[in-house]
Amino acid sequence: MAYCSIEAARNAGVTGDDAVVAAWIQAAQEAIERYTQQVFEPTDLVVVADVGAGGLVILPRRVRTVTAVQPVLEADDGASIPSSAYRVTSSKVLGQIDAVHLAWGGWNDLVVGAESYNGGWLGLWERWGAEQVKVSGSFGYDEVPLLVSQACALLAADLQAKAAPSDADAAQDESLQVDDEGNNVAIEDSDDDPSSEPVGPSSSTGSTQVDALLVGYLNRGASLIGGV
DSSP: OOSSOHHHHHHHTOOSOHHHHHHHHHHHHHHHHHHHOOOSSOEEEEEEEEOOGGGEEEOSSOEEEEEEEEEEOSSSBOOOOOGGGEEEEOTTSTTOOSEEEEOOSOOOTTSTTOSGGGTHHHHHHHHHTOOEEEEEEEESOSSOOHHHHHHHHHHHHHHHHHHOOOHHHHHHOTTEEEOTTOOEEEEOOSSSSOOOSOOOOOSOOSOHHHHHHHGGGOOOSGGGOOBO
């Protein structure tokens, strides 16, 4: 699913056939994700995050649902803990943060190591010595917010406009193909294989207008950017 429609991108000024417009939308979408450090459609992810004071695990993306929480141990990942051992909060609810709250108090006599006579959940976590957890679940927004959709269309047009080559540039850059009028008609990756690396953070989308539209969706701070 794209953050904006082909029609919206065309209305913003993107030119070319559907495949070309879709490629610029994808480029804009990736730039938006780098800038905001968010995903704006339901996305299944596995996130590794630090265990903070009191068992607070701040998640680096907006969380929708959590399906599994596992301690990250030196030898191997530990077994998933039962849902009774944590609760999840989402920024979807006003005043909440995207986080997993590990049970620091209480116990479960049905879980080996978390029994009341073994110190309960806190005793188990202390014996594990796990400083991080692996959280599997669905992240992102239920649907793309209107401002993000508008930003995507504007950024797609801005990226295409900035990529329009001069005659000299077109002659030197084989990754760009232009028609007789100098319009860009194809986008090619210089690498043979597609990148599978996580989207890294950036300080701007490249457009101050788009940055302003997205400021309310920024997910910033060292504690919020974890491994994905």
